[in-house]
Amino acid sequence: MKKLRIVIQYECVTSFKYIWLFYAIEYAIVLLIAVVVALCTGAMEHVGSNCLEINTMIYAAVLGVLGFHEDFKMLIQNGFTRRYIYLATLSMFAFISGIMALVDTVMGNGLHYFLNGYSSMYGAIYGYYHFFANWLWLFLLYMLVCSLLYLVGLAVNRYGKRILLYSGAALLGLVLIVMAMFRYILPGEIARSVLNFLAGAMGFMSDGTKHLGLPLLTLFLIAALLELGAYAVIRRTELR
């Protein structure tokens, strides 16, 4: 267990400093845009940088890809098993997602409070000042993005780009078929039930209320499924 603790520390410590670099750049750009817009329009009402969490999602995606490409090689060189590498990477995703979700929750609600025109992603969907639910939702969302890209990275390494591109095309085709089915084939009642179910999974109940727990459960289940998939692939992953 000592070695597992150390490898988790390695993953977390070597990824930690880049978070602050990311935020420094992000908020410097936001500030620059705000200053330019304010100088041009003479007012702050039109400063329109909303949903900064999207940037964090992109960062999480990059982290997911690098989680495989860089860290897998480094840790396999240092004699760690795939199980240890997977657990360390998963812990790093959780650590980074947790911190970034916290920063984004505080900043999102803070910016909305001080600059009323600012909308955070969670706030725009579910409302403001549900701090814990907001943090957990963002945490699970970032984990989901990390896990998805980690799985994609592992799958590309194992099966090759071409097979993955075919799979992507097949998935796109499936989405189009499902959409067509909803519109032309499925009876209206069934289509409505499915849509109600999906909306419910994201916390939008049929009576018009919002349930904050259900989207958390949905995100958790999807992220867990992706992580299980990643574990299944990494167990057979070979260095190329």
Next chain:
Amino acid sequence: MNAIQIRNVTKRYKNITALDHVSFSFEHGRIYGFLGRNGAGKSTLINIIANRIFSDEGEVLIDGIPAKENMGVHEKVFCMSETDLYDTGLKIKEHFKWMKRFYDSFDMEKALEIAGKFQLDTEKRFGALSKGYQTIFKLTAALALNVPYVIFDEPVLGLDANHRELFYALLLKDYEEKERTIIIATHLIEEVANLIEDVVLIDRGKVILQESVENLLAAGYCVSGMAQEVDRYCKGKNVIGQDELGGLKLVYVLGEKTQIPAGSGLQMTAMNLQKLFVKLTEKGES
């Protein structure tokens, strides 16, 4: 058993069999030359030992412990590879710091001492080092790690002659201080000929020879002279190669030496390790 045991290991890549039911052992406390031509299967086997890839059949045991996905062998084997697998963004001193934490047997003092001898700048990031210095870092890490089995896959790639000599000297010093198994996979056979004690020769996925260097050099010899005389002498002997020029012939023989017949005009000379390697692998080709 104190050894790396390779048992019936097979590895296939689509239509190519990189390793074909390979079985042998690297005994503890010896320096091995793991030789073979490009694509012979050396790196494939090393990667299987280091748990970087998996065999399709067979298994590798390190001191009796299965090497596949087993943290039990973490402090037993280390592989310095030709491929750069290290984090390019970390400084060399940070790499050392992490290795110290990853391995109980990593000697930080020794690492810094070796780095100093090679004039390796530990403040530089791995990615900012030249190819030669990246190799030096990898060698330093391997030498500073006191594990019982160290594998060097093309250890002197990109090093100048001075650094190569320094590496060989450090390797020998290290071996004298603490006996362990050192496996060197290289194409520079003559450079390591005086260093290695045993040779494992692999060709097209099969081990074709495992012998001590002493025995090999004693058993390998060249006979030259008129073609007819040479052919007469070599009848029934294990001829592993030959060169001809006009009526003159030079043959390479592996096996027991017999007296040159008096008045035959034949000459017997010693065969070096590189020539032996070339002829053995050529023989396989024909």
